[in-house]
Amino acid sequence: MNVVQLGPLLLNLDLLISILSAFVTFLVIKMRLYRLNIEGIIAEKYSRAMMIGFFTWKLSFILFDPVSVIQYPMSLLYFDGGDRGIGLAFVTSLAYVGFRTRKDHTSLTLNLDLASAGWIAGSSMYQLLFLFMGTSNMLFHILHLLLNGMLAFCLYTSNRATLGMEKMSPCWIWYSIGMVGIFFVRESKSFIIAGFTKEQAVYIIIFLLALGFSNRLGQKKSKEAQ
Incomplete structure (x- = not known):
């Protein structure tokens, strides 16, 4: 503590x-x-x-x-x-x-x-x-901030005031992949599932949810185009 x-x-x-x-x-x-x-x-x-x-x-x-x-x-x-x-x-x-x-x-x-x-x-x-504070995991903190900046840029740099799922889903897909990756450089990791940490497991779930939303939107657009 x-x-x-x-x-x-x-x-x-x-x-x-x-x-x-x-x-x-x-x-x-x-x-x-x-x-x-x-x-x-x-x-x-x-x-x-x-x-x-x-x-x-x-x-x-x-x-x-x-x-x-x-x-x-x-x-x-x-x-x-x-x-x-x-x-x-x-x-x-x-x-x-x-x-x-x-x-x-x-x-x-x-x-x-x-x-x-x-x-x-x-x-x-x-x-x-x-x-x-200069604690350990300096590289992890820097990478986390960079990914947050990329997510903010992806979501909020358009002229549209409100966001739609068609914009949010791809942003969160790539963000989740990045977050899973940077946890491999974090010090003092504790793996719980198939070589992944609990944080990585959470981001994998977010990735799957975002991917599901994205696929659902794609199928909806395909039906409307027919």
């Missing part, structure tokens, strides 16, 4: 970086909604989803190691649910966004547009902060 001392307090540095990155994510989603001239109430959906994800990740330590929490309650300030907590946080946040999306009747395309903008901003801030 990386910590920074502020007077008598020891602060979890990873936690501080995650909070700052989440704040940047929210700001960029707000800016994107303003660019699209859409009501800001949708931003509240994502801010709540991030809060739910954060507290799920942080408090899942109680679920995975209740004995330590009972013996040392202050451990909640310094520890979290780790990788399992991140997975649980992702699922709960995604479920909340899905539930709210059904209620506000926003399109899948709009939600993916906002999620893409938020991901690019938040993950870039996360990588930048670790890069400036």
